[in-house]
Amino acid sequence: MKERLRVLASPIAAALASIGIAVGVLLALGHAPLGALEALVRGAGGSPAAWTGTLQKSTPLLLTGLAVALSFRCGVWNIGAEGQLYAGALAATFVATRWLPADGGAWLVAPVLVAGALGGAGFGALAGWLRAARGVSEVISTILLNFVAIQLVAYAIQGPLQEAPRAYPQSDPLPHGAMLPALDRLHLGVPLALIAALVVAFLIDRTAVGFRLRAVGHAPEAARFAGLSPERLGTLALALAGGLAGLAGAVELAGMTGRLYEGLSPGPGYTAIAVALLARLAPLAVIPSALFFGALANGALAMQREAAIPSVATQVVQGIVILLSVGFALGRLSLARERVPSEGEA
Amino acid sequence: MLVRAALLVALGCFVAALPGCGGETTQQTETFRVALLTPGSISDGGWNQAAYDGLERVERELGARVSHVETKSPAQFEEEFRSYARDGFDLVFGHGFEYQEAAARVAPSYPETVFVTTSGNTVLPNLAPMVFELEQATYLCGWLAAKLSSSGRLGAIGGVDLPSIRSTFVAFRAGAEAARPGVSVREVFLGRFDDVPAAREAATALLDEGADFLIHQVNDAGRGVFQAVQERAAKGSRVYAFGTNRNQNDMAPDVVLASAVLDVPSAFVEVARRVESGSFRAEPIRLGMGEGIVSFVLNAGLSGGIEAPVLQELAALAAKIRSGELQVPRGNF
CATH class of the missing domain: 3.40.50.2300 (Response regulator)
Structure with missing residues (x-):
């Protein structure tokens, strides 16, 4: 009981400590800290519109955070959620602007999302294959594949996927039917990401495949003696993670931008690592964790808008909060990982 | 203990910041x-x-x-x-x-x-x-280059082949044609905007082909173009370049004849x-x-070498563009 309380207390302590340091940093940079933090809080959740923005920004973080949590739980250090996100967005754009009819109905959403997930999964599986067949460290390959995906997008929008007028480096707009339906700008991707969290939680904690993934992550050699293949399961984990990150790319495309751009959505793939660590790799805990990071990003924009804090200063504040919260969370992580397999729950 | 005190202070700040949250929503100013x-x-x-x-x-x-x-x-x-x-x-x-x-x-x-x-x-x-409409100023660059060129060959070096970049060359070519029908303008694109050595190489190649006036659209890699022209000028050739976007006349005051400036x-x-x-x-x-947003700025250190009638004609042309009497051709994008 006391242990539980401590587990709960650490993120709160982290949040408070980071607020304290943020105040100090803002003072040192010559900005009024109270007005800035007020703008941060109000911008993150002070109005329905602020909540909309926070949820929009949390959605890709939730999906990529799940991708990272899932692969880390299998002992696969997937740093490539960013690249998998772009691969998904690229595949979704290709299908939406080159294959699907421009005048199709709302059913177009389904193939676009599937294409995004498959594109990301394929990209993740590529790193998995390199790891299984050639023993290439997935840390290296996934990082490098990030650059490959980003440059592929840059090539595509100046080449084969560029808009018909060829004036600007951007893709054609997605057909209307391929855009995610939205209720007051909260698009379908938001509930979709929540469902994904439930599915991943169920998969990891309640299925045989999930058990195998965790077993391999926890003790690869023991798992091998038990007849499991860490290589094959690692590839599966990377493909599943890629699928989630690719879905995030498709959701950003079909829910937010409507076209593919260079730098469509930079960052979530990397922030996702922090999101997953703060959640201590538990899929359901990724939901509040992603929400927290989304609120932080959204509030930081409001700090620029309303309190005239330059973006560099807001980035310092964001960085401090991320560092501290992950630092606090990591202190608990080793303990969490020891408990998980024996109890079969997170 | 100290940590706890710091946390309390932080919490205090946080709460103190909160009451302002609800207040002014519709701020009519x-x-x-x-x-x-x-x-x-x-x-x-x-x-x-x-x-x-x-x-x-x-x-x-x-x-x-x-x-x-x-x-x-x-x-x-x-x-x-x-x-x-x-x-x-x-x-x-x-x-x-x-x-x-x-x-x-x-x-x-x-x-x-x-x-x-x-x-x-x-x-x-x-x-x-x-x-x-930077095109209005690159038109004047082309016009002046064709007037002064001894070889009748001009060169244009672009970064990425974008419609907006190409458009400034369309105007450059039109200006050159207006001054001297049949003038040759060679265009080269580097594929990127930040490659100084590539810009320098492309410029050298154009000079080798006989071009004696070069315009560029490679942002700060324009330095490479100016270097190539300076090297050629040091060997005694009469070769010049034009700056674009910013006033680049002082980047190579001995060879940059004028700049097409965007403010x-x-x-x-x-x-x-x-x-x-x-x-x-x-x-x-x-x-x-x-509107005074685009301007054609001659390098005062070099413009003394241009004959007075050419300068007068140039000024008249600029006035026609400013008044809207002369519509400068541009790319369609």
Whole structure:
């Protein structure tokens, strides 16, 4: 009981400590800290519109955070959620602007999302294959594949996927039917990401495949003696993670931008690592964790808008909060990982 | 203990900040309010910084209240446009073509706010792009080059082959043709904007082919073009180059004959002024020499070598462009 309380207390302590340091940093940079933090809080959740923005920004973080949590739980250090996100967005754009009819109905959403997930999964599986067949460290390959995906997008929008007028480096707009339906700008991707969290939680904690993934992550050699293949399961984990990150790319495309751009959505793939660590790799805990990071990003924009804090200063504040919260969370992580397999729950 | 005390203080600050949260939602002010979204850091010494300089001048010269946000990705554009429009801003700039899609989605819901993108081609009753007519000045570059060239060969070096870049060369060629029918203009594209050695190599190749006047559109890699021209000039050839976008006459004062200059900050002031005075129209805002946004700046150290009649003709041509009597050809994009 006391242990539980401590587990709960650490993120709160982290949040408070980071607020304290943020105040100090803002003072040192010559900005009024109270007005800035007020703008941060109000911008993150002070109005329905602020909540909309926070949820929009949390959605890709939730999906990529799940991708990272899932692969880390299998002992696969997937740093490539960013690249998998772009691969998904690229595949979704290709299908939406080159294959699907421009005048199709709302059913177009389904193939676009599937294409995004498959594109990301394929990209993740590529790193998995390199790891299984050639023993290439997935840390290296996934990082490098990030650059490959980003440059592929840059090539595509100046080449084969560029808009018909060829004036600007951007893709054609997605057909209307391929855009995610939205209720007051909260698009379908938001509930979709929540469902994904439930599915991943169920998969990891309640299925045989999930058990195998965790077993391999926890003790690869023991798992091998038990007849499991860490290589094959690692590839599966990377493909599943890629699928989630690719879905995030498709959701950003079909829910937010409507076209593919260079730098469509930079960052979530990397922030996702922090999101997953703060959640201590538990899929359901990724939901509040992603929400927290989304609120932080959204509030930081409001700090620029309303309190005239330059973006560099807001980035310092964001960085401090991320560092501290992950630092606090990591202190608990080793303990969490020891408990998980024996109890079969997170 | 100390940590706990610090946490308490932090908590205190946090709570103290909260009561202000609910309060003023609809802030009706008479002050003209202008916002700017940039796709990158405003300390980049280039594209984004120029826009922010413009915003600061809008604040100073029009007494406007201003606000800026650096958007990290296209996924954020729409929400930021909305936030400003909801707050009752009169004018919101999106600094790049990539903002037009999001602006077009937001604009119909906020007819009281004017949205302006830097370049682009999307127009709505309260949304328009500003289009810089640098072509007017590159036309004059071409005209002067053809007048003075002894070989009748000119060269143009571009970075990425974009319609906006190509368009400045279209005007350069038209200016050259106007001065001297049959003049040859060779265009080379490097594929990127930051490659000084490649720019230098391309310039050397054009000089080898006999070109004696070069214009470039490779941003700061223009340094490579100037170096190549300086090397050739040092061997006794009469070769010159033109600067573009900024006044680059001082980058190589011995060979840069003139610059086609674009004053981005003044463009922001001009647009803000139009919106404030109610003279905004739903059409692309063309800003060129007539508006004082684009200028053709001769290098005073070199222009003494140009014959007086040529200079007079040049001045007359510039006046015709400024008055709108002469329409400079440009690319269609």
